[in-house]
Each structure stands twice: as structure tokens, then as C-alpha cells.
Amino acid sequence: MNEAIIFWFRQDLRLKDNPGLDAAIASGKALIPVYILDDESPSQWRLGQASRWWLHHSLSALNKELKQHYGTELILRRGSAKTLLPKLCDETGADAVFCSRQYEPWAAALEQDLHHLFQYRAISFKRFAGSLLFEPGSILTQAGGPFKVFTAFWRRCRSGPEPALPLGLPKAPQSLRTGLASDTLTDWQLLPDSPNWAAGWETLWQPGAEGAAQRLQQFLNAAIDDYQDARDIPAQVGTSLLSAHLSFGEISPRMVWHATKAKVAQEHSLLEQSNKFLSELAWREFSHHLLHFFPQLPQEPFKAQFAHFPWESNPTALQAWQQGQTGYPMVDAGMRELWQSGYMHNRLRMIVASFLTKHLRLHWRLGERWFWDCLVDANLANNASGWQWVAGSGADASPYFRIFNPTTQGEKFDPQGDYIRRWVPELAGLPNKYLHQPSKAPAKVLEQAGLVLGENYPLPIVEHSSAREQALSAYAVARESFNL
DNA sequence: CAGACCTTGTC
């Protein structure tokens, strides 16, 4: 029997540009590709429902590629990785386990545990970088610490060497190990059962490396032309829509980086637009570095001043927000897009988060948790840093007193109301003039639109200017008590 | 240590 090596797929569900997989194959040992559904190690941050839908389809796609290119199948196991990986080594005689690194605190701790455990058993356990452009620790201030400000971080990223060119598809392994027991994807019940909350998502998303590559090509062929402006208009396809693909590692950030650079080399006029896009990719890096250096980021405010902020408790308001029934059309459209599609446009993420944390003064962690469950691109680093950024408690955050006006935001970024009409169809009959504030519409206009406020669309659950004043004074109180 | 600088807004 040949020596065998396990490649443990994690958040790197791809064959191309996967350095750990490359190295595993290059070892010449019989390759055993494994995925473990581990709901124990992450504890409270195990995959949410929408991510599980995505995972199902992504694993199915990966399995297909493994079969097609290498004639082998993905071995699926469910349980704690710390238990299952050593067991798999016993079962197969594998003397090496390779994987890509992850940056969540629980994942880093798991990697440490495995390191010790395998060292003791004389099994070679190797982690490879592959999910980021720049490893945490490689981008530091002159004082040697982590950056807390994005712009300086990004400047430093660009001053060093470019990320390496991506690797291609690894050649076929010299040998494979077949006949191993595997769960089936159906066993795992990752898809929602009836009622099928994810109905129709297949038409919106194509999880897997192929879908990721197509999205990237579409973006580089079209939306990148006007990225800086169009990225803010949710009724348009103005963004790359790559977030979930990146989160599951179906495409690597350096594949995105270099494909973008190659496009600009062909079309120099895209330079400015593409730099904006690359800087968004760098925000993903920044978030991961922050999480690495501040592992409490998903739980604790980054700025200590917010530790005793007087958050409200209001289950009714929370539910109205979750269900897209706040009476603010733009907020409701965003929340319904999330529920119905597993995704929310970036502009809306800011608007609804500002509304939750400022107008309702509910804790950002409630929003973080809801997003975690509902987003197909849920990612611990991005989600935590995004919520803290809007709440004002984060690194390089939007100041607390910067309170989005949900009406103005709607008028500015959805002037024709296409986005609102798509997700809040009961408002579709309102003329644009009143679409963003139905409660200001004259009775006759409401009647013509078939609207009875409080019945088929809610009245605003809070009044904007008084909510704004209350938020500012809560902030003043918190700041004062902290300064004492 | 001084000085430049700081993703996304509102009234």
C-alpha cells in the first residue's frame, strides 16, 4: 500500500490556486480529499442556515471537479475535526495532513490543537496560506503593531511586493486511495426543508469554482467600467457579487487580484475603477487581520468606550427589523432582499445596520447574529468588522453621530425606486415622490396605490428626527460616563 | 512630537 496523505478542504473549496492541495499532490503520496462538517469546534459560530445551503452546492460542485479531473471523490465526515482527522489517519494509514490556514479564533485554536496532537503521533501536519493576499503579521505599522486604520494599512499593502501569481490546476495525483466510507450530502441535511426558504436561489447563485470564475469574468467585462458609482446603486448589478465565492474559497483573492490587473493592462482607462475594486478586496484583508489580532472582535466592542453603551431591549422592534416591517421602505427592502435571496447589497447593509444600532438603539450583536444566519456570504471577520464599523465601535469606524437618514438614502441611491419596488411590492403603486416616505402621501395617493398604512404596510416604527436625537444623547451619556 | 489624515452623512 502506498503512503497516503489527507488534504483537508476547509474554506478553500477549489482545486486551482490552492497551495496546500498542490503540495499534497506533489508529495507523491496517495491523495485522500476530505471535508469535515464540524459544528462543534466553532461553537456559536458554526455555519448559519444560508451558508449551509451554499455549502451543500459548493461541495457538490467540488466533488464533480475532483471526479472530472482526478477520478476521485470527496470523503465527507461529520463531527469534531480534532477527533475525526486522527481517526482518518488511523483508518487510512495516512502519515500527513495538509490544509489551508483559517483566521477565525476558534479555527486558529483548532489548528494549534491539531499541531500538538499530530506532532505527538509523528504525523506531518502542514497549514498553507491561500485565503488572503497578505498574511496577518506581514502588514504592520512602523512601530511593529497591527494597523487600526484602513487607509494606512492599504498604503502599506501596496508599498510591498505584489501578491504572487496564482497557481494553476494541479496535475493529477500519482495515486489515489479509493473505497473509503463517506457520508452523503443528503445525510447532512444542509438544505432547508419545507417550507423551502431558499426556493429559487439556484437561479440567483451558482456556488462552486465555475460559478465564481463566471462572476469574476462578468464583472471584469461589464460592471468594473463604472464601479465607483454603480457599486452604490442597489438596483443595478454594480458590484462583483463575489463575496460568498471568496468566503468559501471557491476563488482565491489573488486570482481576483491578478485577473483585475490583467484587465487593466488591456484597458488602461480602467485603472481608477479597478483600484477602487482592489481596495474593497483589501477591506476583506483588513477585517481578517483585525480578527487575527483582536480575536474578541465578534463579541466585544473594539473601542472600549462602547463597553457600557446603553443599548435598548426591544424584541418587537427587532422583529420588525428582521422581517422588513419598519415602515421605512429602503430599510424594509434591504431586509427582505436578505431574507429572500441570502444576500444584501453593501449600501443596504450600511443603511439597515445604522437603523438597527442608531434609530432602534439595539445592540450591533443582534444584527451580526441575524446576518450570520441569513447571509450566504456570512464571514466572521467581515461581518464583525462591518457591524462594528457602522455601530461606531469598530476600527476606523464611522463616527457614532453619523446617522444615516433612511429616507434620504433611498432618494439618493434608489431614485427611481426600482430596488424598493422589487423587494417591497406592496409599495409598487406609489409614485416616486412618496415611495420613500409613504406616510407623507396624501390619502388619495395612498388609495390609488391600494395602500392602507398600518394594514398592508406599516407606519414608521420610530420617527426619524426624534430617534436621531435620542441616539445622539445616548452616545453623549455613554461618552461622559466613560471619561469619568 | 507635530502635523496630516481619516470609505460610504446630515441638516
Place this chain on the structure above:
DNA sequence: ACAAGGTCT
């Protein structure tokens, strides 16, 4: 005009 203060060189 306003809102506050921290980060980084």
C-alpha cells in the same frame, strides 16, 4: 457648518 478623537509617520 457640523460632528470627536485617534492613528500613523
